[in-house]
Amino acid sequence: MTAPAQRPTPPADAARSMEALVSLCKRRGFVFPASEIYGGINGFWDYGPLGTALKNHVRDHWWHQTVECPPLDPDSGEPLSVLGLDSAIIQNPKVWEASGHVGGFSDPMVDCRETNGRYRQDQVEVLFVEGRGAWAFPENKPDAIAKKLRKAGVTIDDGEVKNLSQVDESLYGTIVAPDTDKAGTLTPPREFNLMLDTYPGVIRNEENKAYLRPETAQGIFLNYLNVLNTMRVKVPFGIAQIGKSFRNEVTPRNFIFRSREFEQMEMEWFCSEEEAPKWYDFWKHERMRWWESLGIDQANLRFRDHGSDELAHYSSACVDVEYRYPFTAPGFGELEGVAHRGNFDLTAHTRASNAKLDYFDQELQLRLKAEGVGKDEIKERSRYTPHVIEPASGLTRAVLVLLCEAFTPSPERSGSDYVMKFKPKFAPVKAGVFPLVNKDGMPEVAHKLYMELRQRFACEYDAKQTIGKRYARMDEIGTPFCIAVDGDTLENNVVTIRDRDTTQQERVGIDRVAAFLAEKGC
Ligand SMILES: Nc1ncnc2c1ncn2[C@@H]1O[C@H](COP(=O)(O)OP(=O)(O)OP(=O)(O)O)[C@@H](O)[C@H]1O
Numbered sequence: 001m002t003a004p005a006q007r008p009t010p011p012a013d014a015a016r017s018m019e020a021l022v023s024l025c026k027r028r029g030f031v032f033p034a035s036e037i038y039g040g041i042n043g044f045w046d047y048g049p050l051g052t053a054l055k056n057h058v059r060d061h062w063w064h065q066t067v068e069c070p071p072l073d074p075d076s077g078e079p080l081s082v083l084g085l086d087s088a089i090i091q092n093p094k095v096w097e098a099s100g101h102v103g104g105f106s107d108p109m110v111d112c113r114e115t116n117g118r119y120r121q122d123q124v125e126v127l128f129v130e131g132r133g134a135w136a137f138p139e140n141k142p143d144a145i146a147k148k149l150r151k152a153g154v155t156i157d158d159g160e161v162k163n164l165s166q167v168d169e170s171l172y173g174t175i176v177a178p179d180t181d182k183a184g185t186l187t188p189p190r191e192f193n194l195m196l197d198t199y200p201g202v203i204r205n206e207e208n209k210a211y212l213r214p215e216t217a218q219g220i221f222l223n224y225l226n227v228l229n230t231m232r233v234k235v236p237f238g239i240a241q242i243g244k245s246f247r248n249e250v251t252p253r254n255f256i257f258r259s260r261e262f263e264q265m266e267m268e269w270f271c272s273e274e275e276a277p278k279w280y281d282f283w284k285h286e287r288m289r290w291w292e293s294l295g296i297d298q299a300n301l302r303f304r305d306h307g308s309d310e311l312a313h314y315s316s317a318c319v320d321v322e323y324r325y326p327f328t329a330p331g332f333g334e335l336e337g338v339a340h341r342g343n344f345d346l347t348a349h350t351r352a353s354n355a356k357l358d359y360f361d362q363e364l365q366l367r368l369k370a371e372g373v374g375k376d377e378i379k380e381r382s383r384y385t386p387h388v389i390e391p392a393s394g395l396t397r398a399v400l401v402l403l404c405e406a407f408t409p410s411p412e413r414s415g416s417d418y419v420m421k422f423k424p425k426f427a428p429v430k431a432g433v434f435p436l437v438n439k440d441g442m443p444e445v446a447h448k449l450y451m452e453l454r455q456r457f458a459c460e461y462d463a464k465q466t467i468g469k470r471y472a473r474m475d476e477i478g479t480p481f482c483i484a485v486d487g488d489t490l491e492n493n494v495v496t497i498r499d500r501d502t503t504q505q506e507r508v509g510i511d512r513v514a515a516f517l518a519e520k521g522c
Contacts, residue, residue, distance in 0.1 A: 017326050017407070017409075018254070018255065018326045018327055020407075020409075020417075020418070021255075021326070021403060021404065021407050022255050024407070024418055024420075024476065025051065025255075025403065028050060028476055028477050029048035029049050029050045029051070029477075030047070030048055030050045030051035030054065030403065031045050031046070031047055031048060031051045031255070031256060032045070032046045032047075032048055033045060033046070034046045042252055042260075043249055043252030043258075043259045043260030043261070044259060044260060044261055045255075045256050045259055045261075045396075047399075049428075050428040050429070050477055051399065051428075053428035053429075053458065054399055054402060054403075054422070054426060054427075054428050055263070055395060055396070055399050057425065057426045057427075057428075058294070058395060058398050058399060058402065058426060059242055059263075059265070059395055061293075061294070061425070061426070062242065062265045062290070062393075062395070062398075063084070063240075063242065065290060065293075066082055066238075066240045066265075066267055067082050067083065067084040067240050070082040070238070071282075071286050074282060080236075080237070080238065081233050081236075081237040081238065082237065082238035082239070082240050082267060082269075083227055083231055083233065083237070083238070083239050083240070084239075084240055084241065085219065085220060085223055085227070085239050085240065085241040086241060086243065087216070087219025087220070087222065087223060087241060087243075088219065089212055089213050089243070089244060089246075090198065090200060090210050090211070090212065090213070091210075091211075091213065091218065091219065091222065092210075093209060093210050093211060094352060094353070095218055095222060095349075096195065096211050096214075096218070097352070098348045098349050098351070098352035098353070099218050099221075099345060099348060099349075100348070101195060101211075101214055101218075102193075102195065102211075105193060105194050105195060105214060106191040106192055106193045106194060107120050107121070107122075107191070107192055107194065107250060108120070108121040108122070108165070108189035108190065108191055108192075109121060109189060109190055109191075109192040109250055110124070110164065110186045110187055110188070110189050110190075111186070111187045111190075112177040112178070112179060112180060112185045112186055112187075113185045113186075113187060114177065114180045114182055114185040115177070115179045115180055115185075117177070117178065117179045118250055118251075119164075119178060119250075119251065120250050120251055121164050121165045121189045122163060122164070122165040123251060124136050124137065124163070124164035124178060125137045125161050125162070125163055125164070126161065126162050126163075126164055126167055126175055127149070127154070127156060127158075127159050127160070127161050128159045128160050128161075128162065129154050129158045129159035130159065132152075132154060132158070132159075133152070133174055133176065133183060134171065134174045134175040134176065134183075135148060135149065135152060135154070135175070135176045136164065136175050136176060136177055136178045136186070137178060148176075148181075151181070152176070165189075169188050169189075172184065172186050172188070192250055193248075194214060194247040194248050194249065194250075195211045195212075195214055195247075195248065196211065196212045196214075196246045196247070196248045196260070197209050197210065197211050197212070198210055198211070198212060212245075212246035213245055213246065214245055214246060214247045215245050215264060215266065215392070216241050216242070216243045216245055216264045216266045217266050217268060217345070217390060217392060218345070219241060219243075220239045220240075220241060220266065220267075220268045221268065221345045221346060221349055221357075222349070223239065224239065224268075224270065224346065224357060225355065225356075225357055227239055228359070234361075234362075234363070235270050235271060235272060235359050235361060235386050236269065236270060236271035236272070236275065236279065236386075237269075237270055238267050238268060238269040238270070239267070239268055239270075240265075240266065240267040240268075241266060241267075242263065242264070242265045242266075242395060243263065243264065244261060244262070244263055244264075245261075245262060245263070245264050246260060246261050246262075247260060247262075248260060254325070254327050255400060256396050256397070256399065256400050257325065257327075257333070257397060257400055259396065262394055262395075262396045262397070263394070263395035263396050264392060264393065264394055264395060265392075265393050265394075265395050265398075266390065266391070266392040266393070267390065267391050267392075268345075268388050268389075268390050269283060269388060269389040269390070269391075270359075270386035270387075270388055271386060271387055271388075271389065272361065272364070272384065272386065272387065273342075273343070273384065273387045276340055276342075276387040276388075276389060277317075277340070279389045280317055280338070280340045280389050283338055283389050283391050284303070284319055284338045286391075287321055287336060287338055287391045287393075288301065288303065288321055291321055291335070291336070294398070294401075294402060294405075294423065294426065295405065295422075295423035295426070296323070296401060296402075296405050297405065299324075300323055300324040300405070301321065301322070301323055301324075301335075302321075302322050302324075302332055303319050303320070303321060303322070304319065304320045304322050304332070305317075305318075305319050306318040306319065306320070312339075312341075312344075314341060314342045314344030315339055315340055315341055315342060315344075316340050316342060317339070317340040318337060318338065318339040318340065319337070319338050320334045320335070320336065320337050320338075321334075321335050321336040321337075321338070321393075322334055322335060323335045323401050323404075325400070325401075325404060326404060334397075335393060335394070335397055335398070335401060336391060336392065336393035336394070337390075337391075337392050337393075338389070338390070338391045338392075339389070339390045339392070340387070340388075340389055341387075341388045341389070341390050342387055342388070343384075343385040343386060343387050343388065344388075345388065346358075346385045346386065346388070347385055350385065357385060358383055358384060358385045358386075359383070359384060359385070359386050360382060360383050361382045361383070361384065362382070364381065364382045365378055365382040368381060368382065402422060402426060403420075405421075406420040406421045406422045406478055407420060408420070408421050410475065413472070413475065413503070414468060414472070415468050415469055415471070415472030416471075416472035416473070416475040416476045417476075418475070418476055419475040419476070419478070419500060419501070420475070420476060420477060420478030421478065421500070421501055422478040422480070423521070424480040424481075424517075424520050424521045424522045425521050425522070427478050427479060427480050427522070428458065428477065428478065428479075429458050429459065429460050429474070429477060429478075429479040430457040430458050430459060430479065430480065430481065430517055430522035431453060431457055431459045431460075431479060431480070431481045431482065431483055431517055431522070432459070432460050432461075432462055432470065432471075432474045432479050432481075432482040432483065433446050433447075433449055433450040433453065433459055433460070433461050433462070433482075433483045433485070434446060434461075434462055434463065434467060434470050434482065434483070434484050434485065435447075435463050435484075435485045435486075436467060436484050436485060436486040436487070438463045438464075440487070440490070441490055442485050442486065442487075442489070442490065443463050445485050445489055445490065445510075446461065446463070446483075446485035447461060449483065449485065449495070449510060449513065452514070453513065453514060453517070456514060456517075456518075457514075457517050457522050460474075460479070467484065470482070471498065474500065475500055478500070479500060480499070480500045480501075480520065480522065481497050481498065481499065481500065481516075481517065481520065481522070482497070482498040482500070483495050483496070483497050483498075483513060484496040484497075484498070488507070489510060493509060493510045493511070494507045494508060494509055494510065495507070495508055495509075495510050495513060496508075497513070497516065
């Protein structure tokens with residue numbers, strides 16, 4: 001008996017809040033649908049000025065904490081070695097054959113013969129009501145689900161909900177497909193490859209077919225030897241990179257959660273087989289600590305260990321860091337995977353390319369010698385293909401999480417419906433500088449302050465509209481501080497700084513403003 005499936009119906013207010021968030025992101029310049037003036041293109045998004053700033057702040061924080069200032073070795077207390085990389089998006093297609101992506105990077109899909117709708121099998125939930133029938137759900141459309149069930153005269157509590165991937169195909173004939181009222185229109189599942197292809201060069205034929213990378217990780221394996229030979233590192237060490245990846249997702253959805261072009265932040269940690277379990281545990285907890293450092297509420301984060309049936313054949317452990325997205329609530333969805341990949345990738349590339357991607361561990365050799373181990377055994381054990389621990393996360397998914405965390409309805413405030421409560425470090429704009437009124441010498445003083453502050457902080461100068469409207473706009477784009485130059489500034493050199501979250505105001509000497517912003521973590 002399988003565990004009861006989670007209810008497919010997200011709370012209606014969560015769906016509505018997602019709608020409001022998407023609309024705010026567009027209205028305020030965070031994220032726009034790609035090619036919007038041509039009707040858009042499914043699964044692609046453009047990051048506007050504020051979304052780009054937010055994304056860059058997250059990217060820089062990851063890079064700083066992973067490459068420039070990585071965690072300390074738990075045993076020696078010395079910094080770990082992690083080196084940065086920026087590999088090509090398009091590589092020799094043999095790479096993706098060796099890695100298993102050409103043959104096996106696919107999702108099982110079912111089609112509806114009636115509507116031609118195509119669904120990922122594991123993203124369809126089915127309600128079985130004994131003696132009445134079975135209804136498949138269009139995911140995350142609570143209103144449509146409610147309507148469909150009402151029409152059928154059943155409620156979600158009348159039966160049992162199962163994921164379609166756990167339903168025997170012989171029962172497909174009884175299921176009403178997600179977008180029809182007819183039973184039995186779903187086809188059996190078929191594998192659908194997620195690789196997007198392209199044809200570099202002048203001739204467009206199978207021989208010249210190449211792929212847009214579906215993950216940044218393989219670029220790291222391809223450069224393992226280059227880094228080892230040039231950077232004076234020894235195992236254990238890591239190689240990290242941030243960059244675009246592409247997947248022909250069948251059902252891109254939930255805003256930027258699942259898109260066809262997205263950005264990843266991945267690190268491959270090369271270590272000995274013996275130490276791999278220790279490093280797996282280490283990186284698992286380090287990664288959670290990192291997510292918490294973004295200011296995400298701990299209650300919205302959790303680990304989910306993969307069951308043995310989910311693990312790739314070469315992997316001995318994998319855990320997801322999950323976040324409670326509005327569209328998964330009360331459940332969670334993936335944000336990052338930390339995988340123990342064994343030495344599958346390096347071994348596969350060794351086999352396919354004939355390059356020697358192994359490692360001679362001099363320290364291990366000396367240790368074994370001191371332990372009195374025999375010559376042949378030393379030789380065999382001190383040359384090996386490193387094992388790998390891989391923390392792999394989505395940069396664009398991280399942006400979505402920060403947007404969801406920050407998004408706070410503010411019915412008590414006039415002028416803005418929402419406040420985006422970003423941690424100051426990640427806020428796209430750190431401070432708004434306003435003259436209280438656009439006269440009496442205030443604009444000149446405010447503009448001078450703005451010109452100084454912008455050397456260190458992303459600031460905006462705004463002298464238009466009422467002060468209330470200026471505050472409201474800053475609240476909606478998540479600017480943590482607004483600095484008003486008023487009569488008191490002209491007389492006493494003090495400005496009024498308003499805190500976005502509390503709306504409390506504080507008087508601060510004009511020459512202390514930069515220090516104030518720095519102290520607040522801007
Ligand atoms: N289509 C996508 N759009 C946005 N981010 C993605 C997408 N696919 C993967 N990611 C991000 O890259 C990370 C690492 O990729 P990985 O291959 O482990 O994902 P995955 O397990 O296939 O994700 P999912 O189960 O959500 O499809 C994911 O945790 C996620 O944050």
